Amino acid sequence: xxxxxxxxxxxLGYWLRRLSDxxxxxxxxxLAEHGVTVSQWAVLITVHRGDATTTxxxxxxxxxxxxxxxxxxxxxxxxGLMAREPDPASRRTLRLTLTESGRDLVPRLAEIADRNDxxxxxxxxxxxxxxxxxxxxxxxxxxxxxxxxxxxx
Numbered sequence: 001x002x003x004x005x006x007x008x009x010x011x012l013g014y015w016l017r018r019l020s021d022x023x024x025x026x027x028x029x030x031l032a033e034h035g036v037t038v039s040q041w042a043v044l045i046t047v048h049r050g051d052a053t054t055t056x057x058x059x060x061x062x063x064x065x066x067x068x069x070x071x072x073x074x075x076x077x078x079x080g081l082m083a084r085e086p087d088p089a090s091r092r093t094l095r096l097t098l099t100e101s102g103r104d105l106v107p108r109l110a111e112i113a114d115r116n117d118x119x120x121x122x123x124x125x126x127x128x129x130x131x132x133x134x135x136x137x138x139x140x141x142x143x144x145x146x147x148x149x150x151x152x153x
Contacts, residue, residue: 026119027112027116030112030116036081039068039072042062043058043082044102044105044109048106054093058096073096080101081098082096082099083096083098084097
C-alpha cells in the first residue's frame with residue numbers, strides 16, 4: 001500500500017477542537033466559581049454591551065436557538081442577574097436588562113474572559129493574534145456559505 005491514510009492528529013479540525021476545548025474548559029471552571037456557565041456568560045455580555053436586547057436578537061448574535069436563549073434568560077433571572085422588561089415602543093416586545101447584581105458581576109466576568117484569552121494567546125504577537133482571528137472568522141464564514149449553498153447537480 002503506497003498511500004498513507006491520514007490519522008486523527010493529521011487534521012487541523014482536530015487541533016482546533018482541542019484548543020477550543022482547552023480554552024472553553026478553563027473558562028467554564030472559572031465562571032463556575034461565580035455560578036455562571038459559558039452560555040449564560042454569552043447572554044450576559046451580549047446584553048451588557050448592548051449588542052442585542054431581545055431574546056431573538058441575542059439568539060442571532062450568539063448564533064444559538066431563540067428557545068435556548070429564553071431558557072438561559074430564565075436561569076439568569078432566577079439567579080437575580082437579568083430581567084425581562086416591556087419595551088415602551090412595542091407592547092409585544094420584552095427587552096432583556098441586567099439587574100444591579102448582573103451589572104456588578106459582568107465586568108468581573110469580562111476580566112476572567114480576558115485573562116483566559118491571555119493565558120492561551122499571549123504567546124502570539126498582537127498582529128499574529130489579529131491574523132489568526134481574521135483567518136478563523138473567514139473560515140467560519142466560508143463554512144457557512146458552503147453549508148447554505150444548494151448541492152450541485
